[in-house]
Amino acid sequence: xxxxxxxxxxxxxxxxxxxxxxxxxxxxxxxxxxxxxxxxxxxxxxxxxxxxxxxxxxxxxxxxxxxxxxxxxxxxxxxxxxxxxxxxxxxxx
Numbered sequence: 587x588x589x590x591x592x593x594x595x596x597x598x599x600x601x602x603x604x605x606x607x608x609x610x611x612x613x614x615x616x617x618x619x620x621x622x623x624x625x626x627x628x629x630x631x632x633x634x635x636x637x638x639x640x641x642x643x644x645x646x647x648x649x650x651x652x653x654x655x656x657x658x659x660x661x662x663x664x665x666x667x668x669x670x671x672x673x674x675x676x677x678x679x
Contacts, residue, residue, distance in 0.1 A: 603629070603656045608665055611679050618669070618678035621657060629653045 593599045610628050611619070619627075629649050657677065660666045668677050 601656050601659070603652060604660055604665075607656060607660060607677075608679075611666060611677065615679055618676040620674050620676055621654065624657075624677060625650070625653055 606628050607624060610624065630646065657666075657668075661668045661677075666677050666679055668675055670676075
């Protein structure tokens with residue numbers, strides 16, 4: 587996927603997934619969600635289709651790593667908060 591010249595010059599690239607996660611959490615400010623709940627509502631919504639389980643498994647595995655990287659970056663930047671409650675990580679603004 588190509589990047590803009592501004593991103594190239596700055597040495598950074600915006601991840602659209604990060605913005606989707608933040609937007610989802612902003613729409614639900616009064617709640618905290620587990621990573622699986624966020625993934626179902628943001629990442630996988632409408633993307634797991636058909637009966638080919640192997641293709642869907644590969645899609646989920648690929649998206650899962652990208653998704654968790656985005657979550658980690660957002661927490662590190664302070665744009666969202668993370669708290670572990672009973673061995674489950676929850677995220678909110």
